[in-house]
Amino acid sequence: MSERERSAPDPRPAAPDQRPARGQRPAPDQPPAGDLAGVLTAVGPRLRALRQERQVTLAALSEETGISVSTLSRLESGGRKPTLELLLPLARAYRVQLDELVDAPTTGDPRVHPRPFSRHGQTFIPLTRHLGGLHAYKQILPPGYGRGAEQRVHEGFEWCYVLSGTVGLRLGDRELTLGPGEAAEFDTRVPHAFSNPGSQPAEFLSLFGAQGERMHVRARPAGGPASGSPGPGVS
Known part of the structure; x- marks a missing residue:
């Protein structure tokens, strides 16, 4: 074994009862293969839900991203595997972070960085x-x-x-x-x-x-008192 091979860090995560060497950070946990497959499978439905929420057609999205309509359709239906080359222009078009498209695991930072x-x-x-x-x-x-x-x-x-x-x-x-x-x-x-x-x-x-929890509030009719009787869908 060469000197370089001996000095290279072990890419495998340490066993639970092992401590990392002094000055060395613990290796991050890697998601199981099953979890990764589930994340990739969920990308298509998430993309479709986002497009429908924004009320954007496949044709309009294709024109903005340069991705063909057929590819976008297959991507949403799960017939096309999501790749970085496809997800990057979609993230730019929707003005969202890339990890939002794939529902990446949280990194511990709860802050939201909104993009209007x-x-x-x-x-x-x-x-x-x-x-x-x-x-x-x-x-x-x-x-x-x-x-x-x-x-x-x-x-x-x-x-x-x-x-x-x-x-x-x-x-x-x-x-x-x-x-x-x-x-x-x-x-x-x-x-x-x-x-x-x-x-x-x-x-x-x-x-x-789509199935939100109801919150009991009250709105007033135009020109009427705040205690007016609630209308349909307003309480």
Whole structure:
């Protein structure tokens, strides 16, 4: 054995009852092969959920990333193995960290490094790192946003809390006005649309999930008292 081979560190992690040499850091634990396969298998559904959440078509995503529509479709369905060459442009297009796309194990740092993105004329600031389950955002509506906007319907449940400004919420046939400190919750299968009738930007926190937990809050109808009777999807 050569001198270089003798001095090279052992790539295998030390046994539980062994201590690393003085001045040497312990080797990091490696995920079992089964866990790694599970992480890779979950990438496709996570990519599809993210694209649908952002309301982006495969054609639009293909144009932005340079990845063919067929490759994107196979990647989402699990027919194509995710590689760094494919995931990097997707992470840039979605403005998320690469480890969010693959649900990489936590490194011990709980801080979230949000990257704002714009959709439908409003700004979203992600407050959660994981793409599955419940999503948390800070949303910013510019003055006059959403006047006459078409109501949307989709699966899920949403809760929002106004930080500043005035947020208008059209929920079915009802029009609600939310000010700072007020919150509302509703089933997103009810036609809904947000607006900002004020002259200043409106900011609010939003929690959204396909099967979100309900939070009991109260919103007031436009021009009505705060104790007005709740409408559909608002309590």
